[in-house]
Amino acid sequence: MSPLRYILEKEFKQIFRNPAILKTIFILPVIQLIMLPMAADYEIKNINIAVVNNDHGSLSIELVQQITASNYFKLVSYTNGFNTAMESLESDKADLILEIPKDFEKRLFKEKETNLFLAVNAINGVKGSLGAAYLNNIIQTFNQSFRNKELVPGRFSEIPQIQISSSNWYNPKMNYRIFMVPGILVLLVTIVGMNLSSINIVREKEMGTIEQINVTPIQKFHFILGKLIPFWVIGLIVMSVGFIVAWVVYGIIPLGSYFTLYFFAAIYLLVILGIGLLISSYSENQQQAMLVTFFILMIFVLMGGLYTSIDSMPEWAKWFTKLNPISYFIEVMRMVVLKGSSIKDILPQILAMLGYSVVINIWAVLSYHKRS
Amino acid sequence: MNKTAILVENLSKQFGHFKAVDQISFEVAQGEIFGFLGANGAGKTTAMKMLCGLSMPTSGKATVAGFDVYTENESIKKSIGYMSQKFSLYEDLTVKENIKFYAGIYGISPKQIIQKTESLLRQLSLEKEANVLVGQLPLGWKQKLAFSVAIFHDPQIVFLDEPTGGVDPITRREFWNLIYEAAEKGITVFVTTHYMDEAEYCNRVSIMVDGKIEALDTPSNLKSNFNAASMDEVFIQLARKAKRSE
Numbered sequence: 001m002s003p004l005r006y007i008l009e010k011e012f013k014q015i016f017r018n019p020a021i022l023k024t025i026f027i028l029p030v031i032q033l034i035m036l037p038m039a040a041d042y043e044i045k046n047i048n049i050a051v052v053n054n055d056h057g058s059l060s061i062e063l064v065q066q067i068t069a070s071n072y073f074k075l076v077s078y079t080n081g082f083n084t085a086m087e088s089l090e091s092d093k094a095d096l097i098l099e100i101p102k103d104f105e106k107r108l109f110k111e112k113e114t115n116l117f118l119a120v121n122a123i124n125g126v127k128g129s130l131g132a133a134y135l136n137n138i139i140q141t142f143n144q145s146f147r148n149k150e151l152v153p154g155r156f157s158e159i160p161q162i163q164i165s166s167s168n169w170y171n172p173k174m175n176y177r178i179f180m181v182p183g184i185l186v187l188l189v190t191i192v193g194m195n196l197s198s199i200n201i202v203r204e205k206e207m208g209t210i211e212q213i214n215v216t217p218i219q220k221f222h223f224i225l226g227k228l229i230p231f232w233v234i235g236l237i238v239m240s241v242g243f244i245v246a247w248v249v250y251g252i253i254p255l256g257s258y259f260t261l262y263f264f265a266a267i268y269l270l271v272i273l274g275i276g277l278l279i280s281s282y283s284e285n286q287q288q289a290m291l292v293t294f295f296i297l298m299i300f301v302l303m304g305g306l307y308t309s310i311d312s313m314p315e316w317a318k319w320f321t322k323l324n325p326i327s328y329f330i331e332v333m334r335m336v337v338l339k340g341s342s343i344k345d346i347l348p349q350i351l352a353m354l355g356y357s358v359v360i361n362i363w364a365v366l367s368y369h370k371r372s
Numbered sequence: 373m374n375k376t377a378i379l380v381e382n383l384s385k386q387f388g389h390f391k392a393v394d395q396i397s398f399e400v401a402q403g404e405i406f407g408f409l410g411a412n413g414a415g416k417t418t419a420m421k422m423l424c425g426l427s428m429p430t431s432g433k434a435t436v437a438g439f440d441v442y443t444e445n446e447s448i449k450k451s452i453g454y455m456s457q458k459f460s461l462y463e464d465l466t467v468k469e470n471i472k473f474y475a476g477i478y479g480i481s482p483k484q485i486i487q488k489t490e491s492l493l494r495q496l497s498l499e500k501e502a503n504v505l506v507g508q509l510p511l512g513w514k515q516k517l518a519f520s521v522a523i524f525h526d527p528q529i530v531f532l533d534e535p536t537g538g539v540d541p542i543t544r545r546e547f548w549n550l551i552y553e554a555a556e557k558g559i560t561v562f563v564t565t566h567y568m569d570e571a572e573y574c575n576r577v578s579i580m581v582d583g584k585i586e587a588l589d590t591p592s593n594l595k596s597n598f599n600a601a602s603m604d605e606v607f608i609q610l611a612r613k614a615k616r617s618e
Contacts, residue, residue: 006476010465017464208458215424215454216477217446371445372427 003218007226015230021196029188029238033245037180047131050077050085050094057105063142067098072134086119095121096131108146177250182333183306185242189265190272190326191297193235197276198293200227201368202283214370224365228273235269236262255340264332264346267353271325274360281367300326328353375402376435377529377560378423383432385418392418394583395432400576402528405551405561407571407591410580411611416564417457419580420531423562424454437528450478453522453530453559457537461518463507467498470506471521478525492520512543516550523554530554532563536570548573568603577603579610586610 015021049067053060068075077088088094099117107114116139120128204210246252254261283289302308304326310318321327328349335341378400385393393415400406410416421427423436425445434441437451461470468489475485493499496516506514515535523530536544548570555561571577571591578588587594587610591603598606
């Protein structure tokens with residue numbers, strides 16, 4: 001009988017005797033998948049707006065009402081002096097100032113045009129610029145309805161207008177959870193897999209048991225495989241727990257098949273675990289392994305395409321994401337879950353991960369020396 | 373003289389400028405109990421690790437069980453057992469599971485593992501503790517178990533690195549009974565120790581000082597050569613010359 005069987009038996013027993021690992025497998029995914037998608041959301045709400053109204057006409061009041069009626073803005077001050085509004089911007093109470101000029105209504109009727117002034121607090125750049133964009137949108141709509149109402153249709157139709165109407169494919173309601181949950185699931189599988197595998201070999205070094213192993217005729221290949229397979233199984237279990245949560249809590253069922261997802265995950269995990277084992281075999285102790293893993297995961301996660309868009313990265317960073325396994329799985333996960341892609345569609349990603357896993361795991365086997 | 377189990381000629385290990393082991397030579401016969409003494413930092417463990425295939429020698433020649441340490445280190449591993457200074461069974465596995473794991477790695481058949489495990493547990497009177505996690509056993513029991521696991525696959529040679537460190541005198545006595553039993557079965561025992569009474573139990577003893585072997589003979593010859601009443605005195609006379617410390 002192959003020694004591998006005995007190694008696997010030993011590893012599984014050790015893993016399932018460790019209560020911390022069991023918690024990591026079952027409780028962590030549930031909490032993270034429920035908490036993160038609810039909280040980590042791209043949508044910007046609660047933008048604080050200060051309005052300076054120097055006009056006080058019915059039209060200006062209607063505009064302010066339309067702004068506050070949207071869910072995005074919170075009116076924090078409504079004054080007729082710019083200085084008071086500026087104070088609230090400076091004290092970070094307001095993110096935006098909208099100034100409605102004097103004679104706003106009069107000029108609009110008489111001169112057919114008028115100006116609005118918008119000041120943006122760019123300290124929180126995302127909030128500021130998105131807020132400005134939302135506000136622009138509201139003003140445009142307001143403008144449009146005003147024209148339709150007040151202007152004579154015949155005269156107006158001389159100016160051609162382009163109307164853009166968009167429909168959101170694959171995620172028609174632009175639901176952020178459908179977008180986030182599969183991505184967070186990828187992160188979970190990755191974090192759990194890499195963390196567990198990276199502290200494993202080094203733990204044997206710390207306990208001194210690795211020396212006893214090294215003095216046996218065990219084959220390096222068997223040893224690494226014995227470490228890899230249990231975490232591979234755990235990774236797939238974590239993913240399954242995640243799919244159950246995604247279905248029960250968010251009602252997310254992949255458009256594509258689960259088989260495609262598991263097929264990809266099976267190869268993907270070899271890459272992640274290989275990196276973990278590599279870290280482990282180069283580290284002297286568990287702290288070192290954990291720090292290095294944390295550092296690598298941090299970069300992988302932040303540049304993986306979930307929290308930042310890869311398409312808007314500079315060229316060198318795009319090139320770097322080609323080395324980031326997370327970016328492949330997030331892409332595949334979205335393609336399969338949202339678009340229903342099949343194995344044929346994700347073939348480039350599969351081949352990339354296959355190559356990656358071969359290189360990393362050969363490296364891991366070579367980096368493990370039985371003799372110093 | 374019996375067959376040679378270990379043959380060492382001018383074996384050295386250098387770490388940078390530091391000569392941990394400096395051209396040592398000796399021969400150990402099959403079935404012998406060979407004591408490998410020396411103060412802390414004298415180079416005993418390094419020498420032993422080279423013989424076990426855990427550490428690559430810098431220069432010199434050595435064969436263990438007829439295999440060359442440079443090229444045939446994986447073959448050596450099939451013929452030896454090893455028990456390190458640091459307790460190295462898995463504390464989160466039971467007595468039985470540890471035995472099964474190591475026996476399995478050495479390729480012993482499942483049927484044989486079951487049979488031999490039973491007789492081993494009986495011999496160590498650990499039948500009741502068979503399913504107890506090793507971490508919960510007292511140190512003396514752990515050491516005896518570690519030794520039994522090291523010779524479970526009937527190796528030609530067993531290397532013991534301070535096997536009785538921190539163990540009470542009664543357990544040490546029991547431990548040496550196990551060593552004698554192993555030697556009677558024909559297993560060569562290569563043992564390092566700091567206890568001079570244990571040195572007396574060895575067939576031959578070598579004493580290392582600063583990476584070199586300063587004396588090598590039977591305990592009685594050593595005592596008469598050094599005009600000493602005990603091995604303790606022999607050791608102190610030699611170890612005092614040491615220039616380096618840990």
